[in-house]
Amino acid sequence: MKYxxxxxxxxxxxxxxxxxxxxxxxxxxKKAKYVFYFIGDGVSLAQLSLTExxxxxxxxxPGMQQLNQSKLNAHGWFYNYAENRxxxxxxxxxxxxxxxxxxxxxxxxxxxxRSQNLxxxxxxxxxxxxxxxxxxxxxxxxxxxxxxxANADKRNQYYVIGKQVFTSGFDLFAGGGFKYPKGxxxxxxxxxxxxxxxxxIRENKEFLEANQNKLPILFAHQRLHSDGAMxxxxxxxxxxxxxxxxxxxxxxxxxxxxxxxxxxxxGKIDWACHANDAATMIKGMIDFDNAIGKAIQFAxxxxxxxxxxxxxxxxxxxxxxxxxxLHYKTKFDxxxxxxxxxxxxxxxxxxxxxxxxxxxxxxxxxxxxxxxGGPVELNEKDKLKLKNAWKATSNHNNEVELLYGSVxxxxxxxxxxxxxxxxVGWTTEAHTGLPVVVHxxxxxxxxxxxxxxxxxxxxxxxxxxxx
Ligand SMILES: [Zn+2]
Numbered sequence: 001m002k003y004x005x006x007x008x009x010x011x012x013x014x015x016x017x018x019x020x021x022x023x024x025x026x027x028x029x030k031k032a033k034y035v036f037y038f039i040g041d042g043v044s045l046a047q048l049s050l051t052e053x054x055x056x057x058x059x060x061x062p063g064m065q066q067l068n069q070s071k072l073n074a075h076g077w078f079y080n081y082a083e084n085r086x087x088x089x090x091x092x093x094x095x096x097x098x099x100x101x102x103x104x105x106x107x108x109x110x111x112x113x114r115s116q117n118l119x120x121x122x123x124x125x126x127x128x129x130x131x132x133x134x135x136x137x138x139x140x141x142x143x144x145x146x147x148x149x150a151n152a153d154k155r156n157q158y159y160v161i162g163k164q165v166f167t168s169g170f171d172l173f174a175g176g177g178f179k180y181p182k183g184x185x186x187x188x189x190x191x192x193x194x195x196x197x198x199x200x201i202r203e204n205k206e207f208l209e210a211n212q213n214k215l216p217i218l219f220a221h222q223r224l225h226s227d228g229a230m231x232x233x234x235x236x237x238x239x240x241x242x243x244x245x246x247x248x249x250x251x252x253x254x255x256x257x258x259x260x261x262x263x264x265x266x267g268k269i270d271w272a273c274h275a276n277d278a279a280t281m282i283k284g285m286i287d288f289d290n291a292i293g294k295a296i297q298f299a300x301x302x303x304x305x306x307x308x309x310x311x312x313x314x315x316x317x318x319x320x321x322x323x324x325x326l327h328y329k330t331k332f333d334x335x336x337x338x339x340x341x342x343x344x345x346x347x348x349x350x351x352x353x354x355x356x357x358x359x360x361x362x363x364x365x366x367x368x369x370x371x372x373g374g375p376v377e378l379n380e381k382d383k384l385k386l387k388n389a390w391k392a393t394s395n396h397n398n399e400v401e402l403l404y405g406s407v408x409x410x411x412x413x414x415x416x417x418x419x420x421x422x423x424v425g426w427t428t429e430a431h432t433g434l435p436v437v438v439h440x441x442x443x444x445x446x447x448x449x450x451x452x453x454x455x456x457x458x459x460x461x462x463x464x465x466x467x
Contacts, residue, residue, distance in 0.1 A: 031466040032307035032443035033259030035125065036295040038069075039097065040288050041090060041144055042270030042316030044436040045077075050278065050321055050332065050424065051285040057333040067289040068296055069310045072441040078452040079435050080314050083112040087433045090270070091155040093313035094147030096454040098122065098263075100462075108143065108161065109151040117151040121458040125261035126169060128467045131215075131254045133172035137243055137284075138267030139179040139228030140165060140220070144313060148263050159183045159191070165218060166196045171260075172253055173198075174207070174246050176267070177220030179228040192220070204241050212253055219246075225343075227404070232268050232341040233287035234280045244290035251298050259305070261465075264291060272341065273316035274403040276426040278419050279338035281319075299442055307443045307464045311457065312436035318427030323420060330423035337371025342407050342415055345369060349411055353397075359390050366414045376421055389413035402429065 040047065048067065055065035064070075082092035083102040095103045095110070099118035103111060109118050126132045136145040141162040143155040150164040158179045165173055181191045192200055201207045201219040210217060221230045223240055231240060247264055254260035266288030272280035292310055299306040322330060340348065348369070352361055363386070367373045378386075389410045392398040398409035407415070419426065438457065440448035444464035452460075 030304045030443050032461070032464040033130070033305040034298065034302055034307070035130075035259075035261045035461060035465060036292075036298075036306070036308045037097075037121075037261070037263045037461065038266070038288070038292055038295070038308070038310040039094075039144055039263065040266045040269050040285070040310070040312045041138075042273045042314065042431070043266070043285070043288075043312030044315035044319075044434050046315065046319040046321065046434075047269065047273065047281060047285060047312070048437065050319060051282045051289075053321060053330070054282050054332040054335060055286075057330070058336060067285070068292045069289055069439045072296075072308065072310065072439040072445075074440040074445040074448045075437065076440075076449045076452060077435045077437045078311075078454050078457065080454045081433065087431050088314050089155075089431065090143035090313055091147065093454060094144040097311075097313060097457055098147040100455045100458045102455055106155045107153065108146050108155050108157075110153065114153045120148050121462060122148045122170065122261055122263060123168075124462060124467050125465065128465065129258040131172070131256055131258070131260040132168075132170040133174065133250050133254050133260065133262040134170060135172075135243075135246060135250055135262065136175045136265040136267045137230045137233075137287075138265070138271070139176040140173050140218075141179055141228070142176070142267060144265045144267060145173075145263070159188060162191045163194075165191075166194050166198060169216075171216045172219075172250055174217070174219040174250055175221060175243070175265075176230050177202075177224050177228045181228075204239065207241070208245075208249055210249075210253065212256075215253060217253065221246075229268060229271075232272065232280050232284060232343060234283035234338070234341050235344045242290065243287045244294055247291040247294045251294060266291070270316045271404045273319060274429055275342045275405075275407065275415075276317055276419060276429060277342045277415060278319075278422065278424045278426075279335040280341040281317075282335060296441075303442070305443065307440065307445070307461065309438065309440045309448060309457070309461060311438040313454075315432045315434040315436060317429070318425075318432045318434075320425035320427070322423055323425035325420050326423040332422050332424070334371065334376050334418065334422040335424075337375055338418060339369045342402075342411070343405055345411050345415075346405070346407055349408060353394065353408065356394075359387060362386075362390050362394075362410060366411075370414055370418045372414055372418060376418060378417075382417060386410065386413060386417070 052064035082088040084104045098120040141158045149168040150161040207219045269284040393410040399406040400412040447460040
């Protein structure tokens, strides 16, 4: 019995070894010279599947309409618990994904007790002669991007983290800006004015016209929110840059004979999930996936030298496809009637509140922007629920606090109603402990199949890079 177990273990070990040392072309001497590390913040199988099922239902097709990430060659999943908590956060998860070490909640690039700095894979790539780019839709000092270039005791030390952009020696930072460019009290030297060799670009056109002579570059998207993040994909206007455009331009800027390492975060997917806002999450997933499309295009021209890895850091919202209200029914296509994110809805709704408008005006607003009472039918119970929420909002200014901002009670109720009627389930406004998925294609893609730990991911990428 014991002997046969040993044989099984040996066979499994041999299989893992083979899977992890072969490449797509079967030649293990190939190294990943061009590395794309895509991180969807808050993304697990539910976020991916809801997006794919939504697209299928929108196009009146059964099942899923696969995104780019699902079409990659290798798929696996991994555990993401933190050193001191089962349900992780973006700082501990980001540190595991950048350094290969578990750490404590809220810690950036340091050991769990914060006594030692940990080295990110991006510094190792830089030392190997590659160009390094860090891209995110949230502020560049936010936990996930920070884990790739900074060391800080706490993720909310935004200024301390932001300063490390200028000492990193990296070639490109793009997407969001700084959350507190002059510190929390607005009294410190402006990080956007920092004297360094980094070209600081604040205009979208200037970024699109930049060439490699301008490197190193820090590009902060022209239209930023007060928290330094880019707008949600669903709220993009003409002139805003999509993540796809930013990644496309970044490839052009970083491409060189010694290769590059690029970390791209779809950061606002997590924020949409914290607000239990499925329509905004879906648009964020599509924007993130379009950016992956750019990497796939690049890889087609460098098939033996590229590695694309796509994953989430943790799940947010306890999202599920199906809920108690609809039982076996799903109507995900109803989410198409939401015209803007919860964040933009809050702003657009403000004048209605300030002008002492009545319930009818409020209902017109959610008809126009969420389809409620229009293509999304309401029954008497729904109307009563909305009326009560309207009273709480108009009489007492009741707001629901979210992790990122707040929403008027009336709008929050309306948003929940749309999600419920679409057959979307949410169990929390926080993260969950669900394992997350990883997709890969290119050099050593087989290393990303099966079950692993989040700390394994950067180690396997390093292996593919030969560092
Ligand atoms: Zn989060």
